[in-house]
Amino acid sequence: MFDIIIIGAGIIGCQMAYTLSLTDLSVLVIEKNTEVLNEVSSANSGIIHTGYDPKEGTLKALLNAKGARMYRDLCEKLQVPLMECGSLLVAHNDQEIETLQGIMDKAEHRKISCEMLDQNACRKTEPNIAPSIIAALYFPTTASILPWQMGYALIDNACQNGVKLHTSEPVIKVERGCVITVTTPKASYQAKMVINCSGLSGDKVARLAEPDYPITLRLKKGEYQVTDKTEASYLNHILFPLPTDKGKGVLAVKTVEGNLLFGPNSTLVKDPFDNDTTPDGLAEVNEKIKDVIIPLPQSRMIRQFAGVRPGSPTNDFIIENHDHWINVIGIDSPGLASSPAIAQYVLDEFIVPTLNPQPVERSVYVHQKPLSMMTHDQRNALIKKNPEYGKIVCLCEDVSYQEVADAIHSPAQTKSIKGIKRRCRPGSGRCQGGFCEAKIVDILSKELGIPKEKVLYDNDDSAFLTPMEALYETK
Amino acid sequence: MNKQLICIVCPKGCRVTVSEENGVYTTTGNACARGNVYGIQESIAPKRMLTSTIRIHNASHARCPVVSSAPLPKGDLFKVLALLENIEVTAPVVMNTVILDNVLNSGVNILISRSMEETL
């Protein structure tokens, strides 16, 4: 019996788990995939929006600015890198400049600092900016993170603080009574309250609790191009075109690791798990990016990806308590930026009045920072203690054998190639696994004590190596 | 009889025409004598070099490369591979060691293709 069950370990679930882990409540997180942060959270722009954009009176308006302001302290506390590069909202003509003026007023009203830049100032601060841009609104406090870096820090701390995490367990049944019973193929669990933050499955899981739940999520797919980190100096700030009713538009994003993101476009999809990239989608990204930046050729891209975002029909977050069942769904942009405030809101509005949790003093778990970011002396001290810190297995990102082993054994654990890629970078670089994937397979096999043919790429059904001998009998 | 083929003896890949008349074979299009030998052989009884791997224990990797000492009859390749499936070696091994002698009575041996040291 738990106080709280959280369904879904995306960024919202991880944030929720962390926030609750600072209290005396007993918490179980149930995640359907093998790895946490596997869906929306690992396929978005990663921007900590300042909060000028959402419509007045919405939850988005309330929680975006609040959440954004919480980021610096949170990142410092958990040692999560924050790229405080600021952003430019660009204009190509006088009409757009007028729109910028309106946004500037809105931002100032919300106490978000910004400054109008003329064409020269734009070019000076952003040399590769699109030549058609004549002015821009500069927001110094816009930032970006790699969402999974924050997510892992949150869930590792939650686990260290006593939160239970079960992965590879999709929720298949919910029963309401004086307690809520949540059933997966493996077991049934009971809790006083349940928080549904299951992202792309948000409405379906809500219907497990309430068969007549009326909301159907509006799913939008966005595609991206990604460059290698060696292109980092091509971009200084995050670049936004003016937003439309389709969304924030095709952006140029600077990330903490140096990779640049170009995207997303926006298409409505029916299938929440249709995250294929498409020729039209990538063509749209390649075309529209020219509105903000001088484009880079395809040969300088190292990857494409697509992410589906679960929006609500009202275009606002759905955060509601239906008799101990809390839905936190329809969390699309600015969900990442709002996430610390969302968790606080759920705690204050719904959990405190019901369960009266008490704060508990917790020590902070900080995962050892990447050796690539340490000084030579710090690195050598570690290598002297353990030579496996000196054996580089990922050439592109400078990651050692032991760092991969450490990632596997972190509090929230990692057991797949994709998980390792998010945890500590192998596979994220220019070689896209060409040099390193076989070594990561070796390490997973060794550290988890499993044969290589059982090493997973992603989910439980994604083992991909077949020993040659297995085909000896068949032909 | 005229047969067109591509010589595989060296990276040049000459287009060779093999003609047969009264049991005498001639070739045109080959840039060297080896092409003549290959063209005729290919027309009568095609042969191929075989390279593959065998299981090895206590080495830096799980497989050790092997190579045939000379071309084998093309139709026998899978049979030889089947024989190799049952062979295992243990490091250390030395390049050019024979692991299958006169395989399928072809006069061809299968050799180890690299040296591999013992590792822990």
Added chain:
Amino acid sequence: MKQNKVLIIGGGSAGLACAIKLKEQGIDDILLIEKENELGGILKQCIHNGFGLTLYKQEYTGPMYAQLNIDRFMALGIPFLLNATVLDITESKVVTLCDPSGIFEIQANVVVLAMGARERTRGNIGTPGNRCVGVWTAGNAQKYLNMDGYLVGKRIFILGSGDIGLIMARRLTLAKATVVGVAEIMPYSNGLNRNIVQCLLDYDIPLYLSTTITKIKGDGRVEGITLCKVDENRQPMPETSFDIEVDTVLLSVGLIPDNVISEKAMVELDPKTKGPKVNSQLMTTVPGIFACGNVLHIHDLVDHVSMEGMLVADSILTYLNHDTDPKMIPIRAQGALSYVLPQTISSESKTVLLKYRVNKPMKKGILKLISNDQVIMTFPKVDLHPSEMQTLQLSQAILCKMDYNLVVELCDE
């Protein structure tokens, strides 16, 4: 700080050849740095034969060719480090390394870049579709199979008819996987003719020319691909699309010289070769930094890689004896040429081996050497193909005729 006269980055065919020649010429203060736990480079996984015909007049398998060099290297007692990765290098040749003993710096007099190449990836070419497991570069699949004994899939399609793809088509078939086909975006194959025969024709594996993959389908694992014929601009023609069921896609779409380290040393790169610009001594634009092998430009034959390593060794001796090349002549490629290497030569070089690739198949062509707008020499050429690197030896007599600049032009007859 540690010091070394010559630091060689890379223990594959180029690095080994250079080290061996240097030591044989009496240079002792060498350190060779290798990132893997064994010497030999990529040849260790190229278990097929076909290596060494030019240099040794014999055909070796990849591992044998590597072994011959490793044995000579070890016999000469040249110092080397394994599991050692170069993290940084400055223009002044301070090299930062990391290995299991620690992270440390070495000041070198001479640095040899011999890091080889990496494979072009799906992300570089932007193939749309699902990103489930089941897509690898052909070389990666080769490593899993030949070194570790694992197949990455059972029903395989290969994109790209370069030699790596063709070799893997055969290898996978011999390992009892089903290779369903090979697609090539150009109207001609990129691999050697001999490989078309012994890898595709021998096993009835279809080759689809002027065809590319426009979509990879799958859910958790690759389930199939959509192929399309392409027009003369290599653009897919959607009306020609057809689907094939496969569980694996291997990409053999080219190699890229891996020059991230070279760029840190402020070495100028040639966008045509993607490798460092070099003079006829294979010295880069940074004095004392040399380059050879696949990191300089992509080779088809390892024999040329070894020869470049040996040339670098000779050049280093000249360099260390403070002999400088007085008049450097820039070379420009024109016409149907993808590139020419070296990018500069000295008029006082005794002889220079020019290397070039054509950018389209040519049955007949004329190679012209032009200096100061005057044609100095012409060479009729036949049967030229982009997949085969060509060479042209320039004798002293020809070099003397060059003044100020050299344009190498290839035109149709």
